[in-house]
Amino acid sequence: MSDDGSPGEFGPLSLHVPEPAVRPGGAPDFSNVELDEAGAIRRPEVDANPEDIRDLAFSIIRVLNRDGAAVGPWAGLLTDDQLIEGLRHMMTLRTFDARMQIAQRQGKTSFYMQHLGEEAVSCAFRKALAPGDMNFPTYRQAGLLIADDYPMVEMMCQIYSNERDPLKGRQLPIMYSSKEHGFFSISGNLATQYIQAVGWAMASAIKHDTKIAAGWIGDGSTAESDFHASLVFASTYKAPIVLNIVNNQWAISTFQGIARGGSGTFAARGLGFGIPALRVDGNDYLAVFAVAKWAIERARRNLGPTLIEYVTYRAGAHSTSDDPSAYRPKTESDAWPLGDPVIRLKNHLIGRGVWSDDRHKQTEAEILDTVVAAQKEAESFGTLHAGGKPSARDMFEGVYEEMPPHLRRQRQQAGV
């Protein structure tokens, strides 16, 4: 400003606030999403120098092409049976989601969050891990449990906060915990588990163990300071960890550009920390598995951390408390160029000659039966407002290993 208050040599500043390409009422537009052809991206050796593979943070590794064929250097890792199993896991998660979504609408639980469109990410990643490895998931990776055959009834009992809830009714629905299944206790506070995952991996290295950790975070939560701390620690101590970013384009109502800012990709965030970063088609089960396996092997060989950005789309609402039509076009998920992970794997298997529309329908029906049966069993132990529920006494347990005197007094006051 000059002395008289008028702009001088420089014009007035203005604040840049990024906007998504289109809002409700508009036609979906993903022309800004740059896609690489399936098979086009090279597969480096796992001990590649991070400096030599910087380009992988700016491309998208894909295996399944438009015709549903598996092509390129990342293909060929899974047998027919493994792929059919993967398809089943994704279909199971989708059916589970749909049933629980309805259960929430029926008032059987207070809250639910679906994975619609993101099933490949957690289902395929789980199969690349070994027993003993530990995930530090967010609230949108239940595929890690499904693909590890965690009992569905227990998941539902947690969602219903009933008398069989493994977490005794203390946690909001879907905040599962299972050490046995390598699934760290979910917290409502975003990004906190990312740095904890790094600590867990450091511990495994300190003890000369062979287990590795996987951290999970969404695109929006990468803006949390814990994300930054995680990358610093993982880089400094070369922790045996896979740092997963699930970029589903949306953080509730906020499009990914608000968290990403001017950075080309989320994967590129890793490069500044010297962490090799891969970007992968998150709706391509085969690509997710291949990239996960690569990063897990790097970690297991003590070569340090890897960052993976899964490019996908949150097809459903953020949660049962959310209405996406208020902030994005209703048909946007149909326009998503990476399609639907279930349909893509289905078509691939049909193309391989090991699957058919009939088998798919039949499997769908079987899965529905299984999920409905599990739901019936879970509901026999109660739902949030009806039937069996955890004891009020349980509320006071587990704050500490041993209940201190003040909590004992309060429990007596509560009359439990």
Place this chain on the structure above:
Amino acid sequence: MPRKTMIEAIRDAMDIMMERDDNVVVFGEDVGFFGGVFRCTQGLQAKYGKTRCFDAPISEAGIVGAAIGMAAYGLKPCIEIQFADYVYPAYDQIVSEAARLRYRSNGDFTCPIVVRMPVGGGIFGGQTHSQSPEALFTHVSGLKVVVPSNPHDAKGLLISAIEDPDPVIFLEPKRLYNGPFDGHYDRPVTPWSKHDLGEVPDGHYTVPLGKAIKRREGSKLTILAYGTMVYVAEAAAEEHGIDAEIIDLRTLLPLDLETIVESVSKTGRCVVVHEATLTSGFGAELAALVQEHCFYKLEAPVVRVTGWDTPYPHAQEWDYFPGPVRLGRALVETLEG
């Protein structure tokens, strides 16, 4: 018996626990090669190696968050935040994660970590090297909060804290690191080598968490104190010839209510003293508990002598710090009132 400073006692506790338990790891800013800005971890890296005692990036959230992950794996991290004034970036990890992990996972995962941090004023530390944020931790279900006042207790309490299966916030009054301090800033300071409580047994011993101790027997008035204020209380009672019973709380959460109630029921009067600011400070909890449990025995209102409700100033250090003059006045008034 050998005499040690509080620094040496704290280091001794970590040394013993690292020796006894391979799962104990120590890290934080400057704690590795250099041995800590207060020398509390001196020699530990040389003795136990870089993977047991190491330097961390300047990221409090990172230090605590990583420690929580290590604890979930099965280690027992004893970590350092350089000054309590700098714990706030880690507050989310402490409150939302460490404190609740056992509860929210129904014991599937636990968090046996110790977060050490120097606290308190009286050293011309100004706004960001003097704070006493204990009330921000005593308000959190799932934490234990410890404040030692002498080398003997510091070692025994720290060993207990490391052995404890739950997260412990271990607040070290840095004004007491080298010797007791009664608030008489114009007098020479006595080193711990001249004080009985500087006697620290060799080897492993514990001071139980959740147990207060009477530092002085008395019949007319009870002073509830911890950290540096224990010595301020001793000086104030001595100088005014008041037959005060001084209780060093040692652990604020869980609190030894029994010892407090027993003492106040006997004396009928109670003064609470802490360095931290008044409003919603831990003294409010103490005063509330005393009136709740000793109402019919009280002969005067419970009085709080604390830091003022201002940020901790630099030049006005001794107008801020609740020293023996201010406390003494409160004791006399409470006794006569």
